[in-house]
Amino acid sequence: MQKPNLxxxxxxxxxxxxxxxxxxxxxxxxxxxxxxxxxTSINQIHESCFVSTDNIDFSRTRGENYYxxxxxxxxKNQIKSCAVTFWSFSHxxxxxxxxxxxxxxxxxxLLVGILFELYELVEYDCHDILDVGFNTAGFYIGHFISQYMxxxx
Numbered sequence: 001m002q003k004p005n006l007x008x009x010x011x012x013x014x015x016x017x018x019x020x021x022x023x024x025x026x027x028x029x030x031x032x033x034x035x036x037x038x039x040t041s042i043n044q045i046h047e048s049c050f051v052s053t054d055n056i057d058f059s060r061t062r063g064e065n066y067y068x069x070x071x072x073x074x075x076k077n078q079i080k081s082c083a084v085t086f087w088s089f090s091h092x093x094x095x096x097x098x099x100x101x102x103x104x105x106x107x108x109x110l111l112v113g114i115l116f117e118l119y120e121l122v123e124y125d126c127h128d129i130l131d132v133g134f135n136t137a138g139f140y141i142g143h144f145i146s147q148y149m150x151x152x153x
Contacts, residue, residue, distance in 0.1 A: 003150035009102035016101065017112065020094045024087070025124075029068045047075055049082035050089055058083060063125035084134075091131045092138035099142020100149065109139055 004012065028046055031039040047067055059066075059080040066079055066087075079085065091113075098109050113135040120127035 001149055003103070003146070004101065006104060009105055012101040013098055013105055013109065016094065016097050020090075024090070046086050048086045049078060049084070050086065051084035052081050053083055054081055056083070057081070058130070061130050062128045063121060065125040066128060068124060068126050085128075088128065088131065088134050091134040092141070095135040095138030096142035096145070099139040099144075100146045101142075103143045103146040103150075106139060106143070110136065 031042055034040075057080050062079060066085075067075065095109065095113070098105070102109065110132075113132055117127045117129065117131055
């Protein structure tokens with residue numbers, strides 16, 4: 001498989017970012033206010049913690065509205081000890097895809113990630129400054145994979 005040219009990499013990046021934006025800013029908040037069983041199940045995934053620790057308070061890196069529209073104070077309190085939330089993991093996956101399909105765009109993706117965190121801060125107060133690190137890790141994992149995807153046989 002041949003590595004995509006730069007124009008194609010920008011197109012892939014635009015598509016991947018668009019899908020991530022639509023899901024996280026449009027779809028996810030809309031299901032958080034629905035109460036059918038499917039929406040409740042999906043919302044529980046959105047509010048899940050993948051890696052937790054009692055030693056560090058992660059709430060200082062996150063906005064007050066990290067889980068958009070969450071009302072339960074106990075769930076809001078759980079994010080304090082959660083190092084990797086569903087949303088953190090989604091950043092890793094999103095940027096892994098960017099690293100795989102747009103491997104020459106690290107600087108651009110880094111800047112977009114920082115700007116998006118600022119957007120989340122200003123518009124929704126749902127940011128997490130650690131996401132920039134998760135983005136970088138995901139991009140390099142994808143970039144590593146892309147080196148094997150685009151080698152000539």
